Amino acid sequence: MPDAKPLIEPRILKGFQDFLPEEVLARKAVVDVCESVFRKYGFVPLQTPALEYLETLLGTGGEETNKELFRLETPEGEPVAMRFDQTVPFARMMAQYPDKLKAPFRRYAIGPVWRGDRPGPGRFREFTQIDIDAAGSDSVAVDAEIIAVVCEIMVRLGASDFCVLVNNRKLIDALLEGCGIRDGAKGKHVLRVIDKLDKVGVDNIRLELGKGRIDDSGDPIPGAHLDDKTIDAILSFIAIKGDSRAEVVEKMREALPVSERSTQSLEEMTQLAACLDALGVPVAQARFAPSLARGLDYYTGPVYEIAIAEGRFGSVGGGGRYDGLVSRFLERGIACAGIAFGLDRLMAALEFLGIAPRISAQSQVLVAFVGRVAEAELLKVAKELRDAGLRAEVYFGNKRGMKHQLAHADRCQIPVAVIVGEDELAKGLVSIKDLLAGKDQREDIADHDAYRKAGRTAQVTVPRSEMITTIREMLGNE
Amino acid sequence: MPDAKPLIEPRILKGFQDFLPEEVLARKAVVDVCESVFRKYGFVPLQTPALEYLETLLGTGGEETNKELFRLETPEGEPVAMRFDQTVPFARMMAQYPDKLKAPFRRYAIGPVWRGDRPGPGRFREFTQIDIDAAGSDSVAVDAEIIAVVCEIMVRLGASDFCVLVNNRKLIDALLEGCGIRDGAKGKHVLRVIDKLDKVGVDNIRLELGKGRIDDSGDPIPGAHLDDKTIDAILSFIAIKGDSRAEVVEKMREALPVSERSTQSLEEMTQLAACLDALGVPVAQARFAPSLARGLDYYTGPVYEIAIAEGRFGSVGGGGRYDGLVSRFLERGIACAGIAFGLDRLMAALEFLGIAPRISAQSQVLVAFVGRVAEAELLKVAKELRDAGLRAEVYFGNKRGMKHQLAHADRCQIPVAVIVGEDELAKGLVSIKDLLAGKDQREDIADHDAYRKAGRTAQVTVPRSEMITTIREMLGNE
Numbered sequence: 001m002p003d004a005k006p007l008i009e010p011r012i013l014k015g016f017q018d019f020l021p022e023e024v025l026a027r028k029a030v031v032d033v034c035e036s037v038f039r040k041y042g043f044v045p046l047q048t049p050a051l052e053y054l055e056t057l058l059g060t061g062g063e064e065t066n067k068e069l070f071r072l073e074t075p076e077g078e079p080v081a082m083r084f085d086q087t088v089p090f091a092r093m094m095a096q097y098p099d100k101l102k103a104p105f106r107r108y109a110i111g112p113v114w115r116g117d118r119p120g121p122g123r124f125r126e127f128t129q130i131d132i133d134a135a136g137s138d139s140v141a142v143d144a145e146i147i148a149v150v151c152e153i154m155v156r157l158g159a160s161d162f163c164v165l166v167n168n169r170k171l172i173d174a175l176l177e178g179c180g181i182r183d184g185a186k187g188k189h190v191l192r193v194i195d196k197l198d199k200v201g202v203d204n205i206r207l208e209l210g211k212g213r214i215d216d217s218g219d220p221i222p223g224a225h226l227d228d229k230t231i232d233a234i235l236s237f238i239a240i241k242g243d244s245r246a247e248v249v250e251k252m253r254e255a256l257p258v259s260e261r262s263t264q265s266l267e268e269m270t271q272l273a274a275c276l277d278a279l280g281v282p283v284a285q286a287r288f289a290p291s292l293a294r295g296l297d298y299y300t301g302p303v304y305e306i307a308i309a310e311g312r313f314g315s316v317g318g319g320g321r322y323d324g325l326v327s328r329f330l331e332r333g334i335a336c337a338g339i340a341f342g343l344d345r346l347m348a349a350l351e352f353l354g355i356a357p358r359i360s361a362q363s364q365v366l367v368a369f370v371g372r373v374a375e376a377e378l379l380k381v382a383k384e385l386r387d388a389g390l391r392a393e394v395y396f397g398n399k400r401g402m403k404h405q406l407a408h409a410d411r412c413q414i415p416v417a418v419i420v421g422e423d424e425l426a427k428g429l430v431s432i433k434d435l436l437a438g439k440d441q442r443e444d445i446a447d448h449d450a451y452r453k454a455g456r457t458a459q460v461t462v463p464r465s466e467m468i469t470t471i472r473e474m475l476g477n478e
Numbered sequence: 479m480p481d482a483k484p485l486i487e488p489r490i491l492k493g494f495q496d497f498l499p500e501e502v503l504a505r506k507a508v509v510d511v512c513e514s515v516f517r518k519y520g521f522v523p524l525q526t527p528a529l530e531y532l533e534t535l536l537g538t539g540g541e542e543t544n545k546e547l548f549r550l551e552t553p554e555g556e557p558v559a560m561r562f563d564q565t566v567p568f569a570r571m572m573a574q575y576p577d578k579l580k581a582p583f584r585r586y587a588i589g590p591v592w593r594g595d596r597p598g599p600g601r602f603r604e605f606t607q608i609d610i611d612a613a614g615s616d617s618v619a620v621d622a623e624i625i626a627v628v629c630e631i632m633v634r635l636g637a638s639d640f641c642v643l644v645n646n647r648k649l650i651d652a653l654l655e656g657c658g659i660r661d662g663a664k665g666k667h668v669l670r671v672i673d674k675l676d677k678v679g680v681d682n683i684r685l686e687l688g689k690g691r692i693d694d695s696g697d698p699i700p701g702a703h704l705d706d707k708t709i710d711a712i713l714s715f716i717a718i719k720g721d722s723r724a725e726v727v728e729k730m731r732e733a734l735p736v737s738e739r740s741t742q743s744l745e746e747m748t749q750l751a752a753c754l755d756a757l758g759v760p761v762a763q764a765r766f767a768p769s770l771a772r773g774l775d776y777y778t779g780p781v782y783e784i785a786i787a788e789g790r791f792g793s794v795g796g797g798g799r800y801d802g803l804v805s806r807f808l809e810r811g812i813a814c815a816g817i818a819f820g821l822d823r824l825m826a827a828l829e830f831l832g833i834a835p836r837i838s839a840q841s842q843v844l845v846a847f848v849g850r851v852a853e854a855e856l857l858k859v860a861k862e863l864r865d866a867g868l869r870a871e872v873y874f875g876n877k878r879g880m881k882h883q884l885a886h887a888d889r890c891q892i893p894v895a896v897i898v899g900e901d902e903l904a905k906g907l908v909s910i911k912d913l914l915a916g917k918d919q920r921e922d923i924a925d926h927d928a929y930r931k932a933g934r935t936a937q938v939t940v941p942r943s944e945m946i947t948t949i950r951e952m953l954g955n956e
Contacts, residue, residue: 008533010574010807013558016529018571020578021522021585028523040864042871044499044839045506049604050528050560050590051494051548055486070529072550075594080491082528093496096488100498102889104875107499112528116553126527137874141853145860145872271853278854279861329488335876361522375619375749376756382623383757386518393520394623396615397582398813411580 015119016126017344021361027128027343029357030157030350031110034130037153038108041145043132046107048089050114054079056092059328068115082114086131087325087338094135095329103136103334110343122348130317130346133338135325140268142337143302143321144275150306150339151285158355161309163285166245166272167292169299169320170265171252175237178257179230189224194238195293198311202239206231238291245273248288272302294318306341308349316349317341362412363393364475366435368405371422381418381430381467388468409435416474418467419459430467434458434474493597494604495822499839505606505821507835508635508828509588512608515631516586519623521610524585526567528592532557534570537806546593548603560592564609565803565816572613573807581614581812588821600826608795608824611816613803618746620815621780621799622753628784628817629763636833639787641763644723644750645770647777647798648743649730653715656735657708667702672716673771676789680717684709716769723751726766750780776800784819786827794827795819840890841871842953844913846883849900859896859908859945866946887913894952896945908945912936912952 012018019027035045051072058066070082083089086109094101109131119125132149134142147164154162172194176187193208200208207213209231212223226234237255242248249269256262269288276286286304294305303320307313319339327333350356367382378394385392393414395405402419409417419431437458462470490496497505513523529550536544548560561567564587572579587609597603610627612620625642632640650672654665671686678686685691687709690701704712715733720726727747734740747766754764770783781798785791797817805811828834845860856872863870871892873883880897887895897909915936940948 007808008537008806010534010570011531012570012574013527013529013531013552013556014554016527018527018575019523019525020575021524024523024525039839040869042841042869045497045502046499047497047502049491049494049496050592051491051604053489053491056488059486067553070550072548074491075545076492078491092488092490096490097496097498102886104873104886106871114528126529134874136876138876139853139874141857141872142874144857274852274854275857278857328486330485361517363520374752375617376752379619379622379753379756391518391520393584394619395582396612396617396620398614398616408580408582 013125015117015124017124022359025359025361026357027347029359030343030346031130033156034110034153035108037149037156038132040152041106041149043106043108043134043149046090046093046101046109047111048083048086048093048109050082050112051080052083052089052092054081056328057081057084057088068117070114070116084115085113086111086129086340087133088328090131090133091326091328094334095326104134105136106132106134108132122345124344127345128343129340130343131338131340133325133336135334135336137337138335140272140302140321141275143304144272144279144281146319146337146339147276147286147304148279148281150304150341151281154285154306157350157357159308159350159353161353162349163287163307163310165289165292165305165307166286166302167289167304168265168269168272168302170261170268170301171256171290172293174256174259174262174265175234177259177261179226179233181226181230186224190226190234191293193224194234194291197238197291202235206235209234240290242288244283245276245286245288246270248290249273252288252290268301294320298322302337304339306339309352313349313352316345360413363391363414364416365390365392365471366405366409366412366414366417367392367394367420368402368409368417369395369420370402373420373422373425377425378420381420384467385418385471390468390471406435416471418471424461428464429461430464431459431461432467432470432474491603493595493602495602500837503837503839504835505825507837508821508824509608511634512588512631513586515627515634516610518630519584519627521584521586521612521627524568524571524579524587525589526561526564526571526587528560528590529558530561530567530570532559534806535559535562535566546595548592548594562593563591564589564607564818565611566806568609568611569804569806572812573804582612583614584610584612586610600823602822605823606821607818608821609816609818611803611814613812613814615815616813618750618780618799619753621782622750622757622759624797624815624817625754625764625782626757626759628782628819629759632763632784635828635835637786637828637831639831640827641765641785641788643767643770643783643785644764644780645767645782646743646747646750646780648739648746648779649734649768650771652734652737652740652743653712655737655739657704657711659704659708664702668704668712669771671702672712672769675716675769680713684713687712718768720766722761723754723764723766724748726768727751730766730768746779780815782817784817787831791827791830794823838891841869841892842894843868843870843949844883844887844890844892844895845870845872845898846880846887846895847873847898848880851898851900851903855903856898859898862945863896863949868946868949884913894949896949902939906942907939908942909937909939910945910948910952 069084072080074080112126113129114126116125150164181187193205197205204213208221209224209226213221215221240248240251242251249266253266292303292305294303299320300323301321305318306316308316317340321337323335324333325336365385367378369378382392382394395408397404397408415436417433417435419433424430547562550558552558590604591607592604594603595601628642659665671683675683682691686699687702687704691699693699718726718729720729727744731744770781777798778801779799783796784794786794795818799815801813802811803814843863845856847856860870860872873886875882875886893914895911895913897911902908
C-alpha cells in the first residue's frame with residue numbers, strides 16, 4: 001500500500017452534538033409546534049448568519065471581553081465571532097433595516113448559538129435557541145401574549161406539569177426601596193440571594209440576608225447584613241401565594257410600602273393578570289411568583305420563567321421586558337419583551353415528563369426480493385407504494401440474501417416487507433410479510449423456500465392489485 | 479450624557495445573508511417539500527454540528543491545506559473549523575457510530591456550510607446545502623432513485639423547465655482509453671476541456687483539444703495536442719443525442735471501442751435507463767448527456783447535474799457515485815451515491831422560473847381599537863380569532879391613533895382589521911374592515927368618526943357572534 005494514509009479518529013468536539021434520525025425528527029416536530037403557535041399570535045421569522053462582527057457581539061464596552069465567544073477571522077482578517085444568542089443579531093437587523101423592519105414588530109428565531117462554556121451533562125457549546133421578541137410596545141398586554149404563547153406550546157406538546165412563573169422587577173425595587181435599600185450594590189446582592197431560594201431553602205436565605213453562613217463544603221458565604229425587620233419583610237414578600245393572580249397582587253399591595261414605584265408596579269401586575277385571564281391562561285399554567293429574580297439586572301419590568309415539574313426538573317427558559325434593544329446601534333432604544341428557551345433543554349424536559357415525540361424515521365415498507373429479479377421490477381413496486389402515499393424503500397445493500405434483507409428491516413424497524421419473487425412476479429403475485437408479527441421466528445429464514453415451508457400466518461401472497469390494501473391493513477394493525 | 483458610548487454600525491459580514499420573514503417562510507416551504515420527498519424514498523435525517531476538528535475536514539494529507547476553511551480554536555486550544563460541506567461530517571458519523579448507523583443507509587441533511595470563497599452575486603460564504611447520500615450499495619438502482627427524488631422535488635415545486643443531466647465517468651474513461659489516452663494528466667486535461675462545452679462552444683473546444691487558442695482577453699489557452707481523428711471521436715461522442723435514454727446508450731455503444739471498460743459502463747447505463755423508466759421518470763426530466771463532465775476526478779460511476787432552464791439559468795446542484803466514504807476514518811471504504819444542491823441557488827432558480835413560493839408571513843387579522851378600550855378586551859377578541867384558527871395580532875405599538883394602527887396593517891399587509899370601539903363593545907358589536915378593498919381611501923382616516931362618516935362598503939359592523947363568519951368571507955374574497 002504505497003499511498004496508505006494514517007487513519008483519522010472519527011470524533012466530535014466536546015460539548016457538541018450529533019443527532020440520529022429519530023432525534024432530528026422529534027426536534028423538528030417540537031419546532032413545528034412552536035412555529036405554528038408563534039405564527040398564530042402574529043410573530044414572524046427572521047434569520048441571521050452564524051457569524052457577526054466581534055464589535056456587534058461585544059458592544060462598545062472595550063474592556064468587556066466575553067471569554068465564551070468562539071472567535072475567528074474573515075479571509076480579509078476582520079475579527080468576527082459565532083453568535084452567542086439571537087437577541088443581539090435581532091437588534092442588529094432592526095437597526096440595519098429600518099425601512100423593512102418597523103416597530104411594532106414581533107419576530108421569532110430558531111437556530112443554533114455557540115458558547116465556549118464548560119460543557120457538562122445537558123450543557124452544550126452548540127445549542128438551539130427558540131426566541132420570540134416583541135419590539136416597540138410598553139404595554140404588559142405584550143408580556144401576557146408571550147406567556148400565553150409559551151403555555152399554548154407546552155399544552156400542544158402534551159405537557160400538564162409546567163408553570164410559567166411571573167414576577168416584576170419593579171416590585172422588588174419598590175420592596176427594597178421601602179426597606180431603605182437604595183444602594184445599588186446591596187440591592188443586587190439581595191437579588192442574588194433571593195434567586196437562590198429554591199436551591200438552598202428559606203433558612204439559608206435568612207442567614208445570607210443577615211450575617212452570612214458556612215456552606216456545605218465549609219466555605220463562608222458573606223451576608224448582606226440587613227436588619228431583622230428588613231429580612232422579615234423580604235422573606236414574607238417572596239413567600240406570598242394566592243389562589244388567583246389577582247389575589248397575589250392584593251397580598252403584594254398589603255406588603256409593599258406605598259410609593260410611586262409600588263403603585264406603578266402593582267398597576268402593571270393588575271393589568272397583566274387581567275390580560276392573562278382574557279387570554280384564557282389558567283392560574284396553574286402562569287403563576288405570580290414574588291420570589292422569581294432571574295438576572296433582574298437586565299430586565300426593566302415583568303420577568304418570566306418556564307418551570308417544568310417544579311422542584312424536580314427546573315427551567316427550560318425565560319425572559320422578560322427589557323429596554324434598550326438596538327441602543328448599541330442607534331441613539332433611541334426600542335422597548336421590548338421577549339422569551340428564549342433552549343430546544344435541547346425542552347427536549348430533555350419532554351423526555352423527563354415522558355411525552356417526548358416518538359416519530360419513526362424509517363420506511364413503512366421494505367421492497368425485498370428473492371431469486372433473480374431485475375432491480376427495475378423492484379423499483380416499479382416501490383413507485384406503486386409511494387404513489388399510494390407510503391414511505392417505501394428498495395433493499396439495495398451489497399449483501400443480497402433474504403437474511404440480510406430482513407436483518408436490515410429489523411435494524412431499521414420497518415414494519416412490512418413486500419417480497420418480490422421470480423415466480424410470483426410472472427403470475428402477478430406478491431408476498432407481503434408482517435415483520436412485527438413474525439419477529440420471533442425471523443432469524444432462521446435464510447431463503448424463500450424455507451420461508452414458505454414455515455407457513456407463517458404473518459405472511460400472505462396476494463395479487464398485485466391487492467398489494468396496497470393488504471399493506472394498509474397490516475400497518476393499521478400496529 | 480456621562481456614560482454615552484459610541485454607536486456601532488449595524489452591518490453584516492460580506493458574503494453572509496439576513497433573511498426577512500417572507501424569505502424564511504419561502505425557504506422553509508421548499509425545504510419541507512424536499513424533506514417529504516426524501517422520506518417517501520426512505521431517506522432519514524442526520525444532523526451534525528457547525529464545527530469539526532480540523533483534521534476531520536482536511537483529511538490526513540498534511541500538505542493539503544484548504545484556504546477556504548473558516549478556522550478557529552476551541553477553548554482548550556484545539557484546531558477546528560466550520561464545516562465546508564455535509565459529506566465529510568456524514569462520513570465521520572458513519573465511522574463513529576458503526577452500531578447505530580449500518581450500511582445500507584440513506585440519509586439526508588439540510589444545513590448551513592461555510593466557505594471563505596470570494597463572494598459575489600449569488601455566491602455566499604454561508605449557504606444552505608441539501609444533501610442526500612445512499613451508502614452501502616454498488617447498484618445503479620440507487621442512482622436512479624436519487625435522480626427520481628430530484629425530479630419529484632422539482633415537479634412538486636411547480637417546475638417544468640428543468641432536466642437532470644446524467645453521464646458516467648466510466649464512459650469517458652473508455653472513450654479516452656479507445657483513443658489511446660492512458661496518461662492521467664492528459665485525460666484530466668481533456669475532461670476539463672469537455673466540461674467547458676456549454677460555456678465556450680464546440681469550435682473553441684476543438685481548438686483546445688488540438689493546438690490551443692487565444693481567449694477573448696488575449697490570453698493563450700494551451701491545447702491538449704490530440705490528433706484530428708481523436709478530436710473528432712471525442713466531439714462526436716459528446717454530441718450524441720437521442721429520443722430515449724436507451725437510444726442514447728445504443729449510439730454510445732456504436733461510438734465506443736469494444737473493451738471491458740466500455741462494455742461494463744454501457745451495461746450500467748442500460749440498467750440505469752431501465753431503472754429510470756421503472757420509476758416513471760420522463761426523458762424530458764432526466765436525459766443522458768455524454769458531455770457532462772462535472773469534476774469527474776472525484777466520481778467513480780454515474781454523475782448527474784440538475785439543469786434549470788437549460789442555457790439560461792444553469793445548475794442548482796449535482797452529484798454522482800463515489801467510493802471511499804469513511805475511508806478517511808476506516809480501512810474499508812463504503813460505496814456511496816449522492817447529490818447535493820444549494821438551497822440559495824434553488825431559491826434563485828425558482829425565482830427565475832417565476833414559481834418561488836409566496837407565503838404571507840403576516841397575521842390575517844389585526845385587532846385594532848378606537849377610543850378607550852381595555853387591552854384585555856382586545857386580547858379576548860384575539861383569542862376568539864385564534865381559537866377559530868386565524869392568525870391574529872393585537873395592535874400594540876406605542877403610537878395609539880387609528881392612523882398608526884392602519885399604517886401598521888398596511889405595512890404588514892394584514893388584509894382584515896377588527897375594530898373594537900367603546901360603544902360597540904357595550905352593544906356586543908364589532909366593526910370589521912376589509913383593508914385591501916378600502917386601500918385607496920385609507921390614508922385620510924384619522925379617527926373612527928371620520929371613518930364612519932365615509933360610509934365605506936369595505937367596512938361592516940356586526941354582532942360579535944358573526945365576527946368569525948364575516949372575516950372568513952372577507953378573507954375568502956381575496
